[in-house]
Amino acid sequence: MRHFVYFSSTAATSGKALSDGNLMKAGRIDIAIHSLIQGVFLSHGFRKDVTFHFIFYGMPDPPKHIEITVKDELDISKKDVGNLIKKILYKYKPGEKTEVFPGCFIEKKSLLNMVEELLGKGIGCFILDKDGESIRSAKIPEDCCFILGDHDGLPKKEMKRFKKSITPVSVGPKMYFASQTVAVVNNELDYRGI
Ligand SMILES: C[S@@+](CC[C@H](N)C(=O)[O-])C[C@H]1O[C@@H](n2cnc3c(N)ncnc32)[C@H](O)[C@@H]1O
Numbered sequence: 341m342r343h344f345v346y347f348s349s350t351a352a353t354s355g356k357a358l359s360d361g362n363l364m365k366a367g368r369i370d371i372a373i374h375s376l377i378q379g380v381f382l383s384h385g386f387r388k389d390v391t392f393h394f395i396f397y398g399m400p401d402p403p404k405h406i407e408i409t410v411k412d413e414l415d416i417s418k419k420d421v422g423n424l425i426k427k428i429l430y431k432y433k434p435g436e437k438t439e440v441f442p443g444c445f446i447e448k449k450s451l452l453n454m455v456e457e458l459l460g461k462g463i464g465c466f467i468l469d470k471d472g473e474s475i476r477s478a479k480i481p482e483d484c485c486f487i488l489g490d491h492d493g494l495p496k497k498e499m500k501r502f503k504k505s506i507t508p509v510s511v512g513p514k515m516y517f518a519s520q521t522v523a524v525v526n527n528e529l530d531y532r533g534i
Pocket of ligand 1: 467468469470471487488489490491492493494509510511512513514515516517518521
């Protein structure tokens with residue numbers, strides 16, 4: 341199984357905050373949407389071997405963890421991902437991990453706890469970092485996770501902590517959009533047959 345963890349320090353953390361329809365104003369949810377599309381959509385289908393995690397630290401109720409794995413029963417459209425995220429946020433219940441739609445969950449969880457949970461399950465984690473080791477030479481297990489940031493990048497404090505135990509990997513010498521890095525990682529893993 342492939343995992344992506346997308347972190348945003350500004351993405352809105354309530355359904356109401358996403359309700360005025362201006363995604364750019366909702367802490368750049370547009371970047372989160374583009375990244376999810378590159379993570380789980382294919383031209384004529386879906387990547388059902390990908391779980392996409394959003395960790396949102398924006399107002400009014402951070403942190404929020406939204407988990408999306410596309411299932412046959414999930415009604416999801418590339419044109420309506422913002423609405424899906426909004427509906428999931430609306431269904432948040434304090435103190436529990438709620439399955440809002442098939443394969444779509446919401447709970448309160450920090451980036452640190454999210455990554456520790458994945459490491460605890462034996463999933464090989466990598467930080468997406470322009471200055472990291474080239475993904476082309478990285479040893480990547482079948483159960484793997486790639487952690488990336490939005491336009492503001494990843495939080496410095498957590499990065500210091502992760503860099504001791506998690507390998508940073510680069511997908512190329514330029515600073516790419518978050519969504520572009522997700523597409524490159526998926527492509528690399530497709531070539532490897534992982
Ligand atoms: C638009 S970039 C963030 C730019 C931000 N100003 C910074 O300095 O981190 C969004 C995310 O994409 C990932 N990224 C961008 N270029 C990359 C590259 N060449 N290799 C690996 N990851 C990259 C990083 O995880 C980054 O946090």
